[in-house]
Amino acid sequence: xxxxxxxxxxxxxxxxxxxxxxxxxxxxxxxxxxxxxxxxxxxxxxxxxxxxxxxxxxxxxxxxxxxxxxxxxxxxxxxxxxxxxxxxxxxxxxxxxxxxxxxxxxxxxxxxxxxxxxxxxxxxxxxxxxxxxxxxxxxxxxxxxxxxxxxxxxxxxxxxxxxxxxxxxxxxxxxxxxxxxxxxxxxxxxxxxxxxxxxxxxxxxxxxxxxxxxxxxxxxxxxxxxxxxxxxxxxxxxxxxxxxxxxxxxxxxxxxxxxxxxxxxxxxxxxxxxxxxxxxxxxxxxxxxxxxxxxxxxxxxxxxxxxxxxxxxxxxxxxxxxxxxxxxxxx
Amino acid sequence: xxxxxxxxxxxxxxxxxxxxxxxxxxxxxxxxxxxxxxxxxxxxxxxxxxxxxxxxxxxxxxxxxxxxxxxxxxxxxxxxxxxxxxxxxxxxxxxxxxxxxxxxxxxxxxxxxxxxxxxxxxxxxxxxxxxxxxxxxxxxxxxxxxxxxxxxxxxxxxxxxxxx
Numbered sequence: 476x477x478x479x480x481x482x483x484x485x486x487x488x489x490x491x492x493x494x495x496x497x498x499x500x501x502x503x504x505x506x507x508x509x510x511x512x513x514x515x516x517x518x519x520x521x522x523x524x525x526x527x528x529x530x531x532x533x534x535x536x537x538x539x540x541x542x543x544x545x546x547x548x549x550x551x552x553x554x555x556x557x558x559x560x561x562x563x564x565x566x567x568x569x570x571x572x573x574x575x576x577x578x579x580x581x582x583x584x585x586x587x588x589x590x591x592x593x594x595x596x597x598x599x600x601x602x603x604x605x606x607x608x609x610x611x612x613x614x615x616x617x618x619x620x621x622x623x624x625x626x627x628x629x630x631x632x633x634x635x636x637x638x639x640x641x642x643x644x645x646x647x648x649x650x651x652x653x654x655x656x657x658x659x660x661x662x663x664x665x666x667x668x669x670x671x672x673x674x675x676x677x678x679x680x681x682x683x684x685x686x687x688x689x690x691x692x693x694x695x696x697x698x699x700x701x702x703x704x705x706x707x708x709x710x711x712x713x714x715x716x717x718x719x720x721x722x723x724x725x726x727x728x729x730x731x732x733x734x735x736x737x738x739x740x741x742x743x744x745x746x747x748x749x750x751x752x753x754x755x756x757x758x759x760x761x762x763x764x765x766x767x768x769x770x771x772x773x774x775x776x777x778x779x780x781x782x783x784x785x786x787x788x789x790x791x792x793x794x795x796x797x798x799x800x801x802x803x804x805x806x
Numbered sequence: 807x808x809x810x811x812x813x814x815x816x817x818x819x820x821x822x823x824x825x826x827x828x829x830x831x832x833x834x835x836x837x838x839x840x841x842x843x844x845x846x847x848x849x850x851x852x853x854x855x856x857x858x859x860x861x862x863x864x865x866x867x868x869x870x871x872x873x874x875x876x877x878x879x880x881x882x883x884x885x886x887x888x889x890x891x892x893x894x895x896x897x898x899x900x901x902x903x904x905x906x907x908x909x910x911x912x913x914x915x916x917x918x919x920x921x922x923x924x925x926x927x928x929x930x931x932x933x934x935x936x937x938x939x940x941x942x943x944x945x946x947x948x949x950x951x952x953x954x955x956x957x958x959x960x961x962x963x964x965x966x967x968x969x970x
Contacts, residue, residue: 490931491931497910511849514848515815794850794871
């Protein structure tokens with residue numbers, strides 16, 4: 476037993492000495508050292524340059540930071556506001572409004588006894604048609620302006636709501652028969668549909684395209700590429716913005732670095748997009764196992780056309796995080 | 807503890823180039839990958855050098871990052887599934903680049919061990935680190951390192967006997 480142990484120790488010791496002898500003959504090639512030093516100098520120069528630029532732009536950077544925070548929530552909030560305003564304007568302009576209005580107005584108002592203002596049915600009809608044309612023109616202008624901001628839409632809605640006096644005039648000018656009232660509602664609806672069609676035409680003028688892809692860190696700062704590489708360890712979310720329609724879904728793909736790796740391309744995520752959305756914020760957890768490097772790209776399916784983004788070089792490296800410290804616990 | 811003076815990345819390369827290169831070679835299966843790993847480790851050091859207070863810290867940091875980078879390399883699908891059929895590395899001395907004439911049976915046997923066993927054997931034998939130090943650097947329990955050492959030695963013994 477004791478001899479076995481002694482034998483093993485001797486064997487282990489001799490193996491160790493032999494391994495050390497063999498390994499000790501290995502040295503890092505001088506060319507490699509020279510190349511590494513050059514790369515290191517280049518990186519130090521870049522870091523120093525970025526440091527000085529950061530100092531110069533310190534104030535704008537803070538502003539960008541604040542904008543980043545705002546920007547993250549502004550888009551969903553604006554979209555929600557827009558949806559509400561469209562709904563409200565639908566009540567004012569659409570069938571719902573007419574029905575409500577019809578129900579709320581007493582029957583005698585439909586058939587005013589006093590007909591002094593318009594002596595004949597023809598005059599009333601002509602007066603109403605003029606007014607309708609005026610309204611259509613106004614509505615057409617609003618549509619042509621086509622500013623999707625909530626404020627403008629609110630203004631349009633308000634102008635419609637504020638036209639109480641006009642509505643009273645309309646009420647006076649309504650034909651004396653119920654059919655006339657229905658025709659009026661139909662005419663208004665038609666005008667509205669024409670407006671929508673114009674808006675859609677405007678939309679149709681822009682080809683589907685990916686406007687921007689931005690990576691954000693946990694503080695909502697934009698993560699910039701370092702030497703054309705993005706560090707996935709810093710990225711918390713990815714913001715995609717597009718124009719010219721809404722894609723039905725977005726796909727995220729990754730290809731490992733290296734030659735002939737296209738067949739290794741894998742689908743990381745498929746995200747369905749609600750109608751009318753103009754952007755989407757994706758969670759960057761999908762990039763966590765990017766390893767030593769991969770190329771990331773996005774596909775937006777617009778139905779008739781699939782738009783593919785450029786490729787983004789992604790590296791996952793926690794050691795390069797600014798707050799990672801780096802002081803090892805050992806020794 | 808006050809920071810030691812003169813700690814720069816270039817000085818770190820001069821001091822620890824051989825150490826990092828040997829460790830990289832023990833982890834990777836060919837010299838090309840070892841070269842890449844060597845460069846990557848020192849380029850990363852640029853961002854962290856100001857946080858390291860002594861040369862001992864620099865040495866520990868280099869060992870830890872070399873091991874982690876190698877792990878990441880093998881964690882990738884491509885590298886997990888492709889085994890390079892390169893002959894044992896071209897070993898070089900300081901003057902830069904010739905094949906070592908001497909046979910290296912023990913190193914060849916160590917290279918045949920699984921990566922985690924290679925790591926502990928190299929750090930224990932050549933860098934002469936203690937089990938506790940290896941455990942800290944590889945972020946494992948001491949008992950795990952001890953058991954890896956034991957299995958590595960057993961496997962090594964068999965491999966060397968087969969060779970002889």
